[in-house]
Amino acid sequence: MYALEINHFLRSKGAMGGLALLLLVGCLSLLIGRQFVAKQQQAQAEIARFQREHIERNVRYHQDEMGLLLYYLRFTLVNPNQPLNALSIGQRDVQNSIQSVTIRGLENQKYDTDLHNPMNLLMGNLDFSFVVIFLFPLLIIALTYNLLSEEKEEGTLRLVATQARSTLFFLLRKMSIWMLAVFTVLLLLLGIAVVALKLPLGNTTLAFVVVAGLYLFFWFALSTWVISSQRNSGLNAVALLSFWVLLTLVFPAALNAYLINRYPVPEALNTMIQQREGYHEKWDLPKAVTMDKFYTHYPEFKKYPLPDKTFSWLWYYAMQQMGDDESQQAALELKHKLQQREQATTVFAYFSPAIHTQLAFNRLAAADLQQQLQYWEATERFHESCGCILSPHFENTAVKTEKWDSIQVERFAVVVEINWSVMILPLVLITLLLGSLGLWGLKKI
Template identity: 45%
Template sequence: MNQHIYQLEYKIFFRNKTVLTGILILFISGLAGLYFGKNFIDRQQEVIVKAEKLQAENTARNVKYFGKELGLMLYHTKFSMANMPRNWAAFSNGQRDINPYLIGVTTLGLEGQLYDTDLNNPSTLLLGNMDLAFVFIFIFPLIIIAFSYNLLSGEQESGIWGLLRSQSAVPLKILWRKFLVRMSTVYLTALVLIAAAIVYLRLAADLRLLAVIVVLSLYLLFWFALSFWVISRGKSSSVNAVTLISCWVVLNILAPALVNVWLTRKYPVPEALETVVMQREGYHEKWDMDKRVALTSFYRHYPQFKKYPFPEELAFSWYWYFAMQQNGDDQAAPGARSMKQKLAQRNDFTTAVALILPGIQTQLTLNGIAGSDLQQHLDFQQAIRNYHEQLRLYFYPAIFQEQPVKSIDWSQFKLKRYNENGTGAIWPGVLSLAVLISLLSGAAIYNFGKKIY
């Protein structure tokens, strides 16, 4: 009996052309999100492959033209590190469009090179990239609203609800069946898109996939719970539609914009430019000072290099030049630490606020799983710092001893790939969504019991 009732509910539901249109919109936008998300990551991977080839070619060219002096060779030679994208990054591009994923540095001052990135159209960055995560977070809730806003009010306004209510001992079951039909339709569409993502993006069937399914299922369930609560108030269809659309605008557009404005004012980050300026000033001012000033500061940072003799009689030496570069980094270090701290504070605050903003929470969780969040970029920057320090410690003794360029095995210095396997914090997002769903569902059940039945 129940099976036949559900079959009838599905027939009634799909008789509405709006339903088919909504499902078609989800499929088209979902497939488009998959294509554009993968295309964006594919372009980054192509750039990384080209960068690796160009680094080898440029190093060989530098050996040919600057092979007489090791210091001059290192002045021109760049060593690159790439933040390798995971397959999941195509699902959720996150901040990979605004943060540099490929950084090439010389053994000179690091702070003047660390923040170099490609030039991009600000309007394009403002709009962001379309990926499947965007479709789930922004478009799926609109379709849920379109399917659910008149679930009860439409029956009441047509006069059918009174008849249904009089013929059922538990009228809420009728409403619940209609709700389940809509939920199953949306979830089936979501599963088809996730299955397409698994095949198209070559995603592994591991814990990351399970985490994504759980998080997205809870996010969609939040919007169903919100719709359930709104229609439980017994208002008209127009009021329900306006209320739900207003919630979507506030939660997915207005609140994130306000959080961003507040973060910009609370934790401004002028230190990126200031750090570059301080690094250059700390280096350039040493040209007009006694050489011993730069060397004293350099020995304070690297006391192990005091054993190498410095040719003070020379007007210029690479020993002194690289010491000046290090002085610039030392002078810029407080600004670099301050910027790193503020970015971490921004990340922590956003994570805390996201506990009551499901859209932001879901986006942050997906970015963490995909390795495209702010924390992953900060970790990549630290990896660059560590790699740059390794290069300095390797080449400084060779420079100070004036070793020939050909004594170095340059083939060992290939493009470095940074692979980070963390998934971010998943449980806070899961728990916050579960709490919000429980509160809305409880409020809706209370309303149905008190106001309508």
């Protein structure tokens, strides 16, 4: 009987066509992810050459004044892509992975990002996480919505039930064939990804596979629960599609609207404006006022007194730093609001498998908001280190005496932490709940 069911499934043009289409779209998503990562890695590889040429060019043009040279020099911190970025792009397409900063005010530079086509941002990316979260459930719905109702509507349920151990056993056997087909496509795509994208066979890749598998199990459990109500095929299809729309479209949109209103984030532009206003107003204040605040912030620089002349680069960069200091409260508020949104999203995601799965994919790929906030903090530390290293050379230092070729592109150390219980427990619990309800309903047939 099992062989007959498999043979019947293989002869189903609709089922095989759906599997083939999903396999094709999955391969396309892997190609898109590969192209995205390749583009990012190429830019990150070329930035070292660009920075070297940039420093050499400016050193050649500004040999007479160290302060003016430091005004133009840019130093780069790279946020390297992780292998799983090809499977889940996350926020990597809208956030910079390369941050080149001067030692001037940071808040005026930190939120700079590349220009993007707004239509591309609106449509999003057809990456592999999109295929898993949105398209695989549609195929599961198409395969399972009439698992029971088809037999009842054709009047064959009693006949097949007499040939099987029980009606429940027959339905589970049929469901297992659908599951085998869907998971075969998933594992085939993941196998292609491991080979084509050179994914490391480590904990992050394993976690990605486990989360994807549990998410598909959830949809099979949901389908089992819906069909156990013994409605006709049309109602089953409408119910399952309604759940798909609710879980993948409506609830994420509603959550986003709630978070925007519950945790309004101040515009980064406001922080930049405060920084610039804080800097510009220092031109009209006595130098001693600025320098006193600067020396309070950096007591180690008190050994570099302010020269007795109209303009000093030490004073100029002190004004820039004071602009950052005076916009610090706005910057902290922006960061705090974003952290609140991230924490609230994580909590709400426990009750939404689609959101939870997307967050898990993005975190495993180091492409979520939390990772971007960590990169911002690393940029702040990087900017601070650049200023502290170069500040002593503001006055009376010959440009040619410095070892400019020793300045290299820095790389942010990305750390992906895997909390297995938090990652898989919500999916396991809701799958067990719906699966149990579905089996209990099917037992009563």
